[in-house]
Amino acid sequence: MFNLSEKNKKFLVPIVSVVAGFLVGAIIMLVWSYNPIQAYGSMFSSALGNMNGIGETIREATPLIFTAIGFAIASSAGFFNIGLPGQAQAGWITAIWIALANPNLPKYILLPVCIIAGALAGAIVSGIAGVLRAYFGTNEVITTIMINYIVLYLCQYLMQQIMSPKLRVDMDATKTVSANGSLHLDWLANFFGQSRINAGIFLAFIALLGFWWLMRKTTTGFEIKAVGLNQFASQYAGMSAKKNIIVSMLLSGAFAGLGGVVQGLGTYQNYFTQTASLDIGWDGLSVALLGGGSALGILIAALLFSILKIGGLGMQTIAGIPYEIVSIVIAAIIFFIAINYVVGLLFSRKAAVKTPTDHHPTSTQAVTLGKEEQL
Amino acid sequence: METKTQNMIEMRHIVKDFNGFKANNDINLTLKRGEILALLGENGAGKSTLMQILSGLLAPTAGDILVRGKQVDIKDPNTAKALGIGMVHQHFMLAAAFSVWENIILGDEPVKRGKLDVKAAHQKVTALSKRYGLAINLDAKVADITVAQQQRVEILKVLYRGAEILIFDEPTAVLTPQEITEFIKILKGLAAEGKAVILITHKLDEIKAVADRVTVIRAGQGIATLRVSDTTDDQLAEMMVGRHVNMKLDKPAAKIGQEVLNVSDLKVNEARGNLAVKGLSFNLHQGEILGLAGIDGNGQDELVEALTGLRRVEAGQVTIKGKNMTNKKVREITELGVSHIPADRQKFGLILPWSVADNMALQSYYHEPFSKHGIINFNAIHEHARKLIKQFDVRTTDENLPAGELSGGNQQKAIIARELDRNSDLIIAFQPTRGLDVGAIEYIHQQLLAQRAAGKAILLISYELDEIMQLSDRIAVLHDGQISGEVRPADTTDRELGLLMTGAKKEGR
Numbered sequence: 065m066f067n068l069s070e071k072n073k074k075f076l077v078p079i080v081s082v083v084a085g086f087l088v089g090a091i092i093m094l095v096w097s098y099n100p101i102q103a104y105g106s107m108f109s110s111a112l113g114n115m116n117g118i119g120e121t122i123r124e125a126t127p128l129i130f131t132a133i134g135f136a137i138a139s140s141a142g143f144f145n146i147g148l149p150g151q152a153q154a155g156w157i158t159a160i161w162i163a164l165a166n167p168n169l170p171k172y173i174l175l176p177v178c179i180i181a182g183a184l185a186g187a188i189v190s191g192i193a194g195v196l197r198a199y200f201g202t203n204e205v206i207t208t209i210m211i212n213y214i215v216l217y218l219c220q221y222l223m224q225q226i227m228s229p230k231l232r233v234d235m236d237a238t239k240t241v242s243a244n245g246s247l248h249l250d251w252l253a254n255f256f257g258q259s260r261i262n263a264g265i266f267l268a269f270i271a272l273l274g275f276w277w278l279m280r281k282t283t284t285g286f287e288i289k290a291v292g293l294n295q296f297a298s299q300y301a302g303m304s305a306k307k308n309i310i311v312s313m314l315l316s317g318a319f320a321g322l323g324g325v326v327q328g329l330g331t332y333q334n335y336f337t338q339t340a341s342l343d344i345g346w347d348g349l350s351v352a353l354l355g356g357g358s359a360l361g362i363l364i365a366a367l368l369f370s371i372l373k374i375g376g377l378g379m380q381t382i383a384g385i386p387y388e389i390v391s392i393v394i395a396a397i398i399f400f401i402a403i404n405y406v407v408g409l410l411f412s413r414k415a416a417v418k419t420p421t422d423h424h425p426t427s428t429q430a431v432t433l434g435k436e437e438q439l
Numbered sequence: 440m441e442t443k444t445q446n447m448i449e450m451r452h453i454v455k456d457f458n459g460f461k462a463n464n465d466i467n468l469t470l471k472r473g474e475i476l477a478l479l480g481e482n483g484a485g486k487s488t489l490m491q492i493l494s495g496l497l498a499p500t501a502g503d504i505l506v507r508g509k510q511v512d513i514k515d516p517n518t519a520k521a522l523g524i525g526m527v528h529q530h531f532m533l534a535a536a537f538s539v540w541e542n543i544i545l546g547d548e549p550v551k552r553g554k555l556d557v558k559a560a561h562q563k564v565t566a567l568s569k570r571y572g573l574a575i576n577l578d579a580k581v582a583d584i585t586v587a588q589q590q591r592v593e594i595l596k597v598l599y600r601g602a603e604i605l606i607f608d609e610p611t612a613v614l615t616p617q618e619i620t621e622f623i624k625i626l627k628g629l630a631a632e633g634k635a636v637i638l639i640t641h642k643l644d645e646i647k648a649v650a651d652r653v654t655v656i657r658a659g660q661g662i663a664t665l666r667v668s669d670t671t672d673d674q675l676a677e678m679m680v681g682r683h684v685n686m687k688l689d690k691p692a693a694k695i696g697q698e699v700l701n702v703s704d705l706k707v708n709e710a711r712g713n714l715a716v717k718g719l720s721f722n723l724h725q726g727e728i729l730g731l732a733g734i735d736g737n738g739q740d741e742l743v744e745a746l747t748g749l750r751r752v753e754a755g756q757v758t759i760k761g762k763n764m765t766n767k768k769v770r771e772i773t774e775l776g777v778s779h780i781p782a783d784r785q786k787f788g789l790i791l792p793w794s795v796a797d798n799m800a801l802q803s804y805y806h807e808p809f810s811k812h813g814i815i816n817f818n819a820i821h822e823h824a825r826k827l828i829k830q831f832d833v834r835t836t837d838e839n840l841p842a843g844e845l846s847g848g849n850q851q852k853a854i855i856a857r858e859l860d861r862n863s864d865l866i867i868a869f870q871p872t873r874g875l876d877v878g879a880i881e882y883i884h885q886q887l888l889a890q891r892a893a894g895k896a897i898l899l900i901s902y903e904l905d906e907i908m909q910l911s912d913r914i915a916v917l918h919d920g921q922i923s924g925e926v927r928p929a930d931t932t933d934r935e936l937g938l939l940m941t942g943a944k945k946e947g948r
């Protein structure tokens with residue numbers, strides 16, 4: 065029965081977190097005398113109530129799916145890749161640059177080249193942290209954070225100093241990519257009320273399938289998961305820790321880079337000055353955690369996040385709630401999602417008590433059963 | 440007045456229910472003054488739960504406890520201490536940087552005018568040590584004394600706190616044969632001084648040597664309480680496991696073949712960079728079991744890791760099947776035909792959250808039929824697991840159960856199934872029966888003997904002398920990273936092995 069309760073837990077924990085987040089958000093709104101029902105109503109109606117809203121919600125979710133997959137792969141191998149913003153930014157500027165430099169290449173060549181180059185750029189950025197970790201044991205949390213800053217300002221330098229001025233509108237933005245380098249699809253945008261939804265969502269679905277297949281069906285995924293769960297046992301089984309660190313970081317960065325590519329070639333069609341690390345990187349981290357690292361979970365969580373973001377705008381315009389309060393409400397919801405882990409702990413404690421003591425303690429039960437075994 | 444036959448402890452109809460699982464189900468236990476009572480049972484039989492109830496760590500669901508004839512409610516460990524119940528744990532709880540006497544008084548220090556009364560403390564501890572024959576240098580640092588001496592410190596600690604009832608948890612697991620003889624004397628001395636002793640153990644010969652009575656527990660129930668003088672080992676083992684256990688292994692003469700493993704002048708460092716294996720040489724043949732005896736921490740871990748590619752060899756050579764395999768990758772060594780049953784099955788042997796099926800493919804997932812061109816065939820993995828579960832009698836609901844949910848014995852069976860199924864020529868079995876009950880030990884020993892009969896070379900590294908004596912064709916004793924002697928089981932005694940294990944005696948080879 066433990067199996068089943070473990071499964072239930074996987075579904076229950078994120079749902080409880082989300083509901084708790086919405087409740088706290090409602091309390092905050094009540095404190096400032098806003099009507100939470102009206103506010104949440106306007107949130108959902110603007111995000112999902114019309115075709116344009118739906119299109120924008122999907123568009124917002126697209127890059128998050130990629131960055132979340134990136135985070136999930138690294139975290140399966142036991143690494144905390146918080147360099148997603150930098151990796152995504154590298155993918156973004158690379159794809160835009162190549163598209164701008166070769167505006168007349170046929171679409172079936174230019175688009176794949178841009179996409180692959182963006183993924184490679186992300187992989188190179190994360191690969192640095194991977195190699196440092198594998199060969200020098202450098203903590204990847206610190207290196208990826210630092211690399212975020214390096215990428216942030218390096219991109220600025222590249223656009224302003226290295227990129228041909230012919231490709232730029234001014235010092236702070238590039239020109240718009242040609243139709244051959246764009247993920248924009250007329251019929252799709254028209255169907256969704258002239259929103260910025262683009263072909264990126266199809267790539268995102270392919271990525272989700274690829275991610276699922278990689279982790280569930282391949283020896284590479286098998287090894288990544290083994291290293292992440294028990295590095296001693298995986299070394300014992302002859303898996304190379306170094307290889308798996310680097311492979312998982314490269315894959316992680318490649319997906320994050322793709323997040324930047326769809327943001328660039330899909331949403332904005334250009335690159336412009338970034339003043340802070342990309343949101344799609346940070347949000348991708350939360351999406352992966354909320355989604356429990358599974359393909360389906362990531363899809364649902366990414367959509368939920370975009371509903372909050374797109375709906376947040378509606379809360380301001382329709383329900384008249386100040387931007388600050390909207391931000392607090394969204395932050396409260398994300399906060400509860402982030403403490404998912406704590407909510408999970410509450411469940412696991414209950415499960416451990418229920419487990420009969422004739423078993424050897426497993427890692428999760430060791431806390432309560434360790435004593436029993438030692439006496 | 441208290442008499443020698445007075446019941447110090449009486450536990451009546453103790454039930455402990457963990458949400459429907461009865462860890463203790465109507466157990467009775469009596470302990471008399473001046474008596475040594477052995478508590479015998481398999482892992483998970485409920486001994487620990489019972490002792491936790493007695494020492495105030497758990498509350499019983501039902502049942503009565505009487506101490507010195509008076510009904511008591513042992514609601515916490517302090518109550519247990521006030522009643523004179525003290526426990527000597529299997530894993531010592533000592534401050535290594537403190538001296539012996541400091542450790543003994545720690546937490547219960549005599550104070551004079553706000554200051555530690557060193558003189559009084561010293562006197563009190565010396566008196567105790569004399570009275571119970573626990574000779575020890577009180578001023579030595581705990582870090583510098585042997586494990587057996589540390590155990591004496593633990594005993595003195597309990598006595599210092601006025602314990603009249605002493606519970607020992609698997610006390611001899613860490614001792615050499617000589618130290619065990621000494622320890623048995625100490626136990627008898629304690630009993631003679633009127634203390635009441637409960638001894639938790641697996642080892643039948645110890646029960647025979649020291650206990651007056653034995654209470655056998657199986658699956659949470661008290662099976663019987665017997666006078667030790669009226670029982671036999673076979674009878675006790677059968678009561679403990681619930682079926683007949685073959686105590687004597689059927690071991691045909693060895694059919695020695697070609698050399699499979701040759702280790703010459705091997706030097707390996709431990710984690711901090713000090714030499715742990717200090718020039719080790721031995722060899723091993725087809726159809727042979729070489730037992731490496733020795734006390735924990737004499738280079739066993741480093742040796743096994745070096746042989747299996749998990750640790751760097753500093754100097755010397757490892758030759759497997761005629762090939763120089765020094766400092767080769769783990770997978771190269773595995774592929775050459777080496778199976779490794781690791782000492783720590785939960786850390787090295789299994790990925791606990793994974794299914795039994797995935798764990799059984801841990802060493803071969805990258806081979807056909809389990810995968811092809813990097814794509815895994817889970818049907819093949821599951822089929823393989825179902826076959827092994829059946830063949831090796833792994834008790835699990837099915838192959839999808841996470842390995843962490845198996846009992847220790849079945850986790851070990853799963854590892855052994857995986858390692859033996861690969862049909863390797865060299866099997867390195869490190870503590871293959873650690874923490875297992877008699878039934879599982881018997882099974883694993885038979886499997887190893889079957890491999891020997893099939894012409895495999897088996898390197899058995901164990902801290903259990905009985906296991907080494909029963910299985911080995913040759914015994915090499917490891918002391919301080921070197922082989923202090925090589926003997927044949929038929930020509931040696933526990934005493935000789937004990938001397939070799941402590942390095943007190945060295946033999947030329």
